Amino acid sequence: MYILLSGNPPFYEEADEDDYENHDKNLFRKILAGDYEFDPPYWDDISQAAKELVTRLMEVEQDQRITAEEAISHEWISGNAASDKNIKDGVCAQIEKNFAVPSGRWVCRASMPPSSQARSLTKGLRACRRQGAREGSQVPRRGSAGHGRAGTPGEPRPLPQTPPHLPRPRRPRPPHAAPPSAPARDP
Template sequence: MPFGCVTLGDKKDYNQPSEVTDRYDLGQVIKTEEFCEIFRAKEKTTGKLYTCKKFLKRDGRKVRKAAKNEIIILKMVKHPNILQLVDVYVTRKEYFIFLELATGREVFDWILDQGYYSERDTSNVIRQVLEAVAYLHSLKIVHRNLKLENLVYYNRLKNSKIVISDFHLAKLENGLIKEPCGTPEYLAPEVVGRQRYGRPVDCWAIGVIMYILLSGNPPFYEEVEEDDYENHDKNLFRKILAGNYEFDPPYWDDISQAAKELVTRLMEVDQDQRITAEEAISHEWISGNAASDKNIKDGVCAQIEKNFARAKWKVHGPHPVLRLRCSTGAEEISGVPLSGRAKKPACQQAKLLPLRPQPHCCGCPGSCQEGIHQVKGPRGRQGISMPRGGLNWAFPDLAATGFLSCLTFTLYFLAL
């Protein structure tokens, strides 16, 4: 039965687990994300393949909220550049979300495989992302976690479209949003500064994506000692707050002025002055002929392999979801008090170490070729999932965090 018997209100009308297994064959787990496990599913009657995301209710309120949120948002949207919802089942213990299966490659893999890569190729990718985001924004939906890892080619055909995935952090913009979340390297200054924010955060993230695709470098990157996450994020956030990025030679020497101008407008520090997705679609670099057709593959690929293929950036960069209230205060990062707020208590300044950073592809030659990514944590590190705050954190020294953090930590484990 399409969309199962999902009821997200007061009435509890649960599906039976057999309803899922009677209709679908679920394979092994192919990827583990912050809130869910991802399977490849096969519909028994048609043989069609889908992606299945399974959320376990016992993993906590944050997981349940993420599942409900993703269901609500995906049922609202229908766009060619957004991975479409196919089916939903809600049992007493789980949420099952079935989506279209994207069998194409991630954007980085596509670039590395090309014999020729130019600004026009990047413009084509950014145009599709902008069109999808403009559609979301017309519905007052903020994605809040746009990044290269969430952009994938729909299939392996030469002219395959780009699709956006992962909507568990997406939010309806009923007034400005206060809750900070996202992936550190893609966070807008207003999120880092813990200001109220809205749809412009997605445009900032698109600017970061565009910067990377044109140069192979992230606009904000901090080289630190291994495992020094606290200093990495603190220095990274300071640069983001200041809008401290440059079009460094030689990486940007062959990039057109129109491309640089669009990046600058997308990555405008003042969210009120930042270009909108709709306006960006009309920019000459997107809709006109301003994008250069000069081959920039060698330079971009060299930097991609240097910056993104190595495990070091993977470990430091993509904490799946960042909650700034659990890290060093923005006042300390910028050196300027925000809205006259007092300095945060010690429990919010404790040193935090991520137990399970964003998984990355293991490079397996078989399954990855078919769009399935086996997942390994960096250096094989394993961890528990703590839904509170949307992060997987370990507190190495509870004594330093104060009574409140100790109490929170204790209550969490008692609830397991």
């Protein structure tokens, strides 16, 4: 939420060219301590209610942090406490500046419907993986080594099975494939 409202990461540490090891240590110290600020001018047009919600979401102590249910019922989300100012252009510019990859593939799509954003992001990730495979490198998947979830290091987690009460997604057939004689049914 911090990034979506300001376009900047909450934790930042200037890097000296010859001291990257200390840079990482200092950055992780800031993260563990919850050491962030609402830097002007990026937060000047953000409502106090939004800042209060971000503060509660970023609480270091888990037992003090707001729950998802509390966040949904927070006045900034459920009420009318948002600022009337349009922050899209400024946030998009900051996100592009802070998170764009050198190839320039990231584009701010804040005006797109959320489902289109998700499809666009998924397509981009798949394209990156395909490009990496062609170049002999691999884009890590969720669950692979270094990404903190279950699974054998270096191997992606298995996909969850479709619950029996839900229809299985249909895969598109190649244009040259003949149509099946009868629709497939799940047991």
